[in-house]
Amino acid sequence: MNRVCHSDKEFWFSPEERVDFYLNNQASFNISLKRYEEVKNSTSWNQREMKLVSYADYENTFTHWYCRHIVHLPRVRSIRVLPLFKSYKDLHSLMNFFLPFDRIGKEHSSVKYPFFYGEAGDTDEIPCIRKSRRADDQTSVIFNFRSLRLTTPCEAATKHDIPWEQKKNNVIWRGATTGQEQRVQFVKQYFNRYDVGFATTKQKPHLDHLRKEKVSIKDQLQYKFIVSLEGNDVASNLRWVLSSNSVPIMTKPYWQSWIMEDRLEPNVHYLELNKDLSNLNELLHWARNNDEACKKIALNGKKYMSQFLDLDNDLPVQKMVLDEYAKRLTYNN
Template structure:
């Protein structure tokens, strides 16, 4: 798995062998989550139907020139060669599942706007932090919490980690895509706070492409140049913000039942495996 972030052909037996290699410390452990997801999806099928798949493991959402349809956790919006799966569930859906226990009412939240995150992605997060971490508007609270990529950046844009519980004390929360989607987006949309973000480039099981600016979130320019303007607008338009929160919460209701979502993901997986096998049989 030297190029696990690119589409690759795998069989059920490959998955079994790779899981054993991971358990023996021969591969990086981050892959085990995805291999376990794929293994469990395979187990939902009869043994004689566990045919080969093409899959991309990890967060690297790129458009590849190959025409092969493959499975992945995320995709560039509009790349219909990718079939989305609900994988790496704890990382991407745990905070969504518990946000209702951590959140507080709108009226008790600070009127400030916050973003915290690590420097993943193509440098966009770092550029955003460079622009706003030292902004003179005291209502804007922005900072990088850790340099996991782009380590040579200005350390002055760093700020302490801020837990989900603490971020929920703010009325306005910014979401920025990293290597693919913005992981925080799910819990932010399910909260009593307003999401601020650009129109997304990538989508996951959440189907970010279905979110509408001005309906589910406050839209930011691609270069984030209108952040202060949009923040000022939000401060002056509380009722409109509350409606956006209501719309976002309504959108997230469809994901509340994790068992149902898991069944859907397995059904998509099964349909893909069978369809791919049928196409191979026809071509032969």
């Protein structure tokens, strides 16, 4: 593991290792345009989510201006369908895509990058660029898409956090009913024992009896331990929990995104739930008897996340990913 090992950067990875990770360790990307169109048109979902995108196509357009100056504004970024564009998540992704070109340089700005805007979805081994991939996906490429949803909450965590010693020695989880049955199983198992419940059940209204009041990031940070559970893909709270003085409790990550979840180490960056979620009581019992060790785990998480939150460090890596992808990409008919 090629880490940058000095001071508070002991969990930082070198730019080269990060680029290899995001590019799925692929030396080349060969895309048949005929096959691409077949896969794109195979489902209505792929028709919406797959697109060939170049910076040059958008440069100096209204969409480019809108992404640079409007999308990130607090009163705009939470709107689910933004004006003059089909979907907020597409604009959020384009905002991230434009940034390295706008800040660093226009090399490869005319390259058509194959995007997949959605979360879960099969592109049949076409090496699309997306915000997350499954652990067994050996094709897809990861880019820092949707940072407004996934990374911006880290600012709130930093602003509202309190010292470890002032936190409640207990656990909390709130989330939606998205994803597979893991979240449902967890809430059913611990709803009556801990501060665990669904904040919304709109996807599965029959689970409304397992709903509890919403809890802000600020109030969740009153707890030493915050559960992080994957939904449709990555756990949306993991980044801000890692960037806080609290400890994530989670299963071994199955999904990978820009923060390289599978490089997180149990008992170093988080406490690991069993796959069947049965050991939360045991984890909390151990934690209450090992307070200093848990405080160190929280600190390690902050060190780990800092490499992705430091724009001076992270933005050049984003540009390197786009540049290296472009260099390794060939299209054929």
